[in-house]
Amino acid sequence: MPEVIDYGRFAERLRRVMPRWDDRDRMSPAAFAEHLADTGPRWELLRVFQEEWGYEPPGGEPRWPRWSESEHEAYVRRLKAEGTDEEDDDEWDRVDLTLPVPAALDEWWDLPFNSFTYRPRLYWTNPEWPPTVRPDPTGYGVSDGLPPDNPFVGPDDDHRVCVFKAEYQYCNEWGYLAAEAALPDPKVLVSTGDGWVVQARSISEFFLQLAVTRLPAHYGWTVRLYDPEPDLVDRVRRDLPELGLLPWRELGADTLAYGALDAIVYLDDGGLVDFPLVVHARTRTALEDLARTLGADWADEIESPEADRPDPEDQAEPAAPEPLSLRVGQTDADGRWTVEAVSDRPLCPPEPEPPAVLTGAARPAGLTVWAADPDVGVVAGDQAGGLHVWPSARPATAADAAAPAEADAAVEADAAVEAEIPAGADAEAPVAPLSRTAHDAPVTAVACRYFDGPGDAVLSGDAAGQVYVWPSSGEGDPVPVGIGRRGGKVVALGIEALETGPAMAAVWSTGAVWLWDYESGLDAVIDLGPGIETLILEPEGVLTVGGPTGTATVRLDPERLWPKRDLYGFLRRFEWEELESARGPATDFPERILTMASDDAEAAEEALSALPALLIEGEKVFPATLATVPFLVLLATEAENHVRGPLLSLVTDIARVVSGPVAAGAQPEEWAGDVRSMIVNLLPAVAELLDGSDPGVREAARRLLAEFPDEEARSTRE
Numbered sequence: 001m002p003e004v005i006d007y008g009r010f011a012e013r014l015r016r017v018m019p020r021w022d023d024r025d026r027m028s029p030a031a032f033a034e035h036l037a038d039t040g041p042r043w044e045l046l047r048v049f050q051e052e053w054g055y056e057p058p059g060g061e062p063r064w065p066r067w068s069e070s071e072h073e074a075y076v077r078r079l080k081a082e083g084t085d086e087e088d089d090d091e092w093d094r095v096d097l098t099l100p101v102p103a104a105l106d107e108w109w110d111l112p113f114n115s116f117t118y119r120p121r122l123y124w125t126n127p128e129w130p131p132t133v134r135p136d137p138t139g140y141g142v143s144d145g146l147p148p149d150n151p152f153v154g155p156d157d158d159h160r161v162c163v164f165k166a167e168y169q170y171c172n173e174w175g176y177l178a179a180e181a182a183l184p185d186p187k188v189l190v191s192t193g194d195g196w197v198v199q200a201r202s203i204s205e206f207f208l209q210l211a212v213t214r215l216p217a218h219y220g221w222t223v224r225l226y227d228p229e230p231d232l233v234d235r236v237r238r239d240l241p242e243l244g245l246l247p248w249r250e251l252g253a254d255t256l257a258y259g260a261l262d263a264i265v266y267l268d269d270g271g272l273v274d275f276p277l278v279v280h281a282r283t284r285t286a287l288e289d290l291a292r293t294l295g296a297d298w299a300d301e302i303e304s305p306e307a308d309r310p311d312p313e314d315q316a317e318p319a320a321p322e323p324l325s326l327r328v329g330q331t332d333a334d335g336r337w338t339v340e341a342v343s344d345r346p347l348c349p350p351e352p353e354p355p356a357v358l359t360g361a362a363r364p365a366g367l368t369v370w371a372a373d374p375d376v377g378v379v380a381g382d383q384a385g386g387l388h389v390w391p392s393a394r395p396a397t398a399a400d401a402a403a404p405a406e407a408d409a410a411v412e413a414d415a416a417v418e419a420e421i422p423a424g425a426d427a428e429a430p431v432a433p434l435s436r437t438a439h440d441a442p443v444t445a446v447a448c449r450y451f452d453g454p455g456d457a458v459l460s461g462d463a464a465g466q467v468y469v470w471p472s473s474g475e476g477d478p479v480p481v482g483i484g485r486r487g488g489k490v491v492a493l494g495i496e497a498l499e500t501g502p503a504m505a506a507v508w509s510t511g512a513v514w515l516w517d518y519e520s521g522l523d524a525v526i527d528l529g530p531g532i533e534t535l536i537l538e539p540e541g542v543l544t545v546g547g548p549t550g551t552a553t554v555r556l557d558p559e560r561l562w563p564k565r566d567l568y569g570f571l572r573r574f575e576w577e578e579l580e581s582a583r584g585p586a587t588d589f590p591e592r593i594l595t596m597a598s599d600d601a602e603a604a605e606e607a608l609s610a611l612p613a614l615l616i617e618g619e620k621v622f623p624a625t626l627a628t629v630p631f632l633v634l635l636a637t638e639a640e641n642h643v644r645g646p647l648l649s650l651v652t653d654i655a656r657v658v659s660g661p662v663a664a665g666a667q668p669e670e671w672a673g674d675v676r677s678m679i680v681n682l683l684p685a686v687a688e689l690l691d692g693s694d695p696g697v698r699e700a701a702r703r704l705l706a707e708f709p710d711e712e713a714r715s716t717r718e
Contacts, residue, residue, distance in 0.1 A: 005052055005282065007259030011244030017041035018205055039104050039185055042204035047113045049211055053282065054219040054307060055115050062117035064366060064383055066109040066129050094132040094141065096160075099178055101130065104185035104203040105164055115211065121441050123214050124168045126365065126384055131162040133178060134191075138432070143173045143191040150196070152189070153179045161189060161196060164203075165210075168384065168437040172250050174199055174206065190249045199249060209245045212257060216264055216280030221287050222303040224275040233277065235294050236265050260293070262286035322530035323549040325511075336560045337526055337543070341553040347534050347546030349492075357390045357433070364388050364435065368443055375450030379458050380433075381443020387460050387470065387480075388433035438468050438480035441489075449495035451502045454518060459504055461490025467506050467514065484514050484523065494537035500558045500565065505537045507545065515543075515561055520568035524561040528554065564597050567634070579624040582617040586624035589614075593631050601642035608643050612650055616657055621675045625654060629675060633682045636697070637689065648686070648700035655679050655707040683708060 108114065109129070116123050134143045146152060146159040153159060163175035173191045180186035188206040190199035200206035225232075240258035247269075248255045254270035263281035281287040284302060291298050330339040355378045357363070358370060366383035373379075377392040441464035448458045458470035460480075467484040488509035495504050502518035511530050516523040533547035543554040558565070571590040579586045595607035615625040629651060636647040658676040689701040 004262050004286075006261055007243065007264050008241045008261070010259045011241060013045060014205075014208075014244040017045050018201065039107060039204050042185075042202070042208065043107065043111060046204070046208045046211060047111075049208065050113060050115050050215060053215045054305075055113075055119075055215060057113045057115075058118055062114070064117050064120045064127070066117070066127075093138050094136055095130050096133050096162075096178070099131075099133075099162065099181040102176060102181060102184055102186055102203055105131070108203070108207055115215065116207075120366075120384055122218050123210065124384075124440070125210070126166045126168065126170070126386070128163050128166060128173075129365070131164040131175065134161045134163055134173070134175065141173070142170050143196075146177075146196060152177055152196070161191075165206075167250055168386070170435075176203065192249050193252070197249060198246060200246060205245070209248065212243065212245065212264070213248050213250075213255075213266075216282075217278075217306070219305055219307045220263075220280035220282060221284045221305060222281075223279040223287060223291075223298045223301045224303070225277040225298065225301065226275055228277040229296075232294060232296050233267065236267055236277070239294070240265055260286075260290050263290050265290075324531035324546060324552055325529035326545075326552040326554075332526060334560055336524060336557055337528075338555045338557075339552055340542075340555050342550065343552075344550045345546075346548045347536075347544065347551040348548070349534050355390075364433065369446050371446045371448050373448045373450060376448040376456050376458065378433075379446050379448045379460075381439075381446050381460055381462075383442045384437070385439030385441055385443060385462060386435055386437040387439075387443065387446070387458070387468075388435045389458065389470075390433045391456075436470070436480060438482070439466060440464065441466070445490045445493045445506075447493040447495045447504075449497075449502075451497060451518070454502060457495055457502065457504070457518065459493045459495055459506070461493055461506055463489040465489060465508055467493075469504065469516075483516060486510065486512050486514070486525070488512070491533050492535045494535050494543075496537040496539055498537075498539060498541050498558060500562075503537065503558075505535055505543065507532050507535050513543070513545070515556070517558070517562045517565060520562065520565050522562040522564055522568065528552070564594065567597060567631070568594065570631070570634075574627050576624075576627070579622075579627055581614040581622050581624035582620070583614055586614070586627070589624060589628060593628070593635075596643055596647070597635055597638070597641065599640075599642075604642045605646070608646055608650070612653060615650070616654060619657055621654065621657055621671050623671060626671055626675050626678055629654065629678050630682060633685055636700075637685055639692075644694065645696040645700040648689075648697065648704050651679060651682075651686075652700070652704045652707060655704065659707065680708060 109117065116125075116127075132141055133145075134141050135145045141163060143161070143163070145161060148155060148159075150159070158177070158179040160178035161173075161175040162178050162181055163173045165174040166172065174188055175191075176186040176188055185202040185204050187198055188200040188203055189196040200209050236258055240260055243257040243259050243264065245257055248257070248266075249270075251273070252270050253268050253273050255266050255268040255273070258265040258267060262283055263279055263286045266278040266280070268276040279287060279290065279298075281290065284304075287302055288299070290296075324342065326339050326342055328339055328342055331337060354370060355372055357378055358367065358380060364380070364382055364386065367380050367388075368383055370378065370380035373392075375392060376389075378390040380388045382388070439460065439462040441462040443460055444463050445461040446459065448456070450456055454471065456471065459467065460470065461467045465486045465488055466482060467490055468480045469483050470480050484506065486508050490506055491509050492507050493505065495502070497503075500517065504516045504518060506514045506516075507528075508514075511528055511532055512525055513528050513532070513535070514523060514525050528545060531547050531549050532545045534545070536544040538544065541556045541558060543556055545552050545554060568590075571593060576589050577585050577587045579589075581589070592607045592611060596604045598604055611628075615621065615628060632647045632651050635641050636644045636651075638644070641647070654675060658672040658679075683705060686701050686704055689697055690705075692698055692701075
């Protein structure tokens with residue numbers, strides 16, 4: 001980027017190409033429409049701005065095409081004929097076929113440099129094509145129409161809004177007035193908590209503003225300030241010119257953009273964003289120069305461009321699938337898995353017919369993968385990172401299903417499952433899914449399963465290597481929890497009930513396989529090498545993996561995959577939130593104990609360092625002390641534990657607090673006797689450590705035993 005761009009003069013560039021809206025009242029409607037129709041210079045400014053920040057059109061076919069050509073042509077024919085056929089109306093309830101589509105919106109879809117259609121994950125938005133009306137007659141759209149006392153149209157005019165873009169989770173929608181649909185480039189409104197407000201003075205300006213809001217965050221050097229100094233905010237407003245765009249309204253934000261040399265400053269007045277002041281610059285030097293200009297010190301806050309990090313979407317696919325590298329008898333050093341069989345038989349996933357809900361008019365745009373389970377329903381992922389769930393209708397319990405008063409409802413539910421629509425729904429009406437978005441890349445794999453006890457479990461993975469589990473919240477609404485991320489894209493997922501309980505599996509394009517014990521949350525990653533595009537997890541603990549070049553059967557050893565499962569099971573026996581420590585309820589103790597048991601030595605040391613102040617306060621111990629002591633000794637007896645000596649030292653400190661009977665006439669400290677008895681019961685296990693190979697552990701064990709001279713002989717004999 002050799003040329004320096006002064007974004008302080010961006011408003012001048014904008015004025016030269018945007019419509020002169022101030023002239024509208026002095027023009028006839030026909031003259032103003034002609035004036036508005038000259039969109040070419042505005043698209044050129046969009047192209048140049050994208051180029052300035054580093055976006056290069058990749059060529060080829062868009063990743064998010066507007067529509068297939070035949071369907072689009074049919075739609076255009078219906079528009080021209082103002083179609084009223086009942087069969088078509090059933091499919092287009094959300095679309096008013098009598099309203100024209102503004103020329104600028106059509107043009108934007110066809111721009112050869114359209115960065116959204118080629119790189120949709122840069123934008124975190126969903127298009128609505130064709131535009132749908134608000135209020136939505138189907139009830140799917142979240143926004144209302146215009147109220148009677150709105151500033152945009154008169155009482156006898158059309159009060160609807162035609163939505164063409166929406167925030168990822170439809171918290172905000174952008175659209176134009178139905179009353180202005182005939183204009184080639186009408187103004188754009190955005191739905192907010194205050195109702196519909198103006199977002200941009202035209203559709204073409206909106207897409208330029210969207211690029212200004214999104215692209216620098218990906219291609220630029222960045223500073224994000226959580227709590228900027230008021231003086232810095234004042235200097236930005238005083239010394240930097242605005243870009244000439246209206247405030248950006250999204251997710252509670254109310255953000256104005258200011259220009260500087262090779263940099264744009266985004267200042268929010270909405271009060272609901274994490275970083276009210278954000279700076280994106282084309283170079284690191286521009287960020288440093290702007291800091292000096294504004295008298296700021298943000299050298300430690302500078303982030304490198306996201307564009308410099310590998311993007312799975314842009315990585316070329318190999319010319320041919322790599323062969324499996326597994327061989328019979330192969331295992332890893334820990335014996336967690338063993339290859340039992342290998343063949344050159346391809347392993348390909350089945351391709352059943354898609355469920356009815358994925359073929360109707362309510363089908364979300366850009367679907368990439370889907371899965372179905374008779375007890376969960378239908379799950380699908382999309383190109384924008386969204387997950388859509390059409391839940392099955394099933395009784396809450398077996399007793400409910402058998403209740404005579406609900407027999408009819410149960411029959412209806414069973415029929416609904418077979419038809420893949422919710423019970424009570426009109427079989428002729430489109431079924432709207434529960435939709436959530438957590439992925440910031442296209443969803444590449446999904447799996448779902450119902451378990452007695454845990455309930456619904458939905459697994460999803462994306463092109464950026466992120467895996468989410470979406471456990472049921474109790475009402476069927478999926479709540480995403482990130483549980484793993486690795487390099488490469490997620491190519492396959494599996495869920496099954498093993499003998500040890502529910503388990504999940506994921507495989508990345510790199511050959512890494514992740515296995516997660518659902519009840520404990522413990523996981524393991526094994527490397528099975530290339531050539532894996534499909535996996536099948538079976539109840540017997542067998543993992544079948546492969547792809548077009550072959551199939552391998554791998555026997556898993558759950559006890560070695562998740563060696564801390566028993567520890568987790570013991571932890572679950574206590575109601576930790578009911579146990580008091582020196583700092584209140586011991587709710588986070590299980591997590592601390594599991595961290596002390598982990599392979600991460602630094603994390604184990606940190607978790608242990610905070611524990612003494614929670615278990616001991618002066619001469620007092622607590623219910624949480626009593627519950628924790630056995631785990632401290634248990635972990636100290638494990639040869640691979642990284643903090644064995646410090647664990648025993650902590651038990652020694654506790655023993656000194658509860659060292660023996662109180663003086664005559666004094667009241668015994670509550671819990672002290674119970675804690676002392678617990679430690680005495682554990683001394684035989686401590687005595688066995690005296691014969692260990694670690695001198696530090698031997699010495700720590702000797703010091704602990706020395707606190708109980710009357711018990712030492714007995715403990716060493718047992």
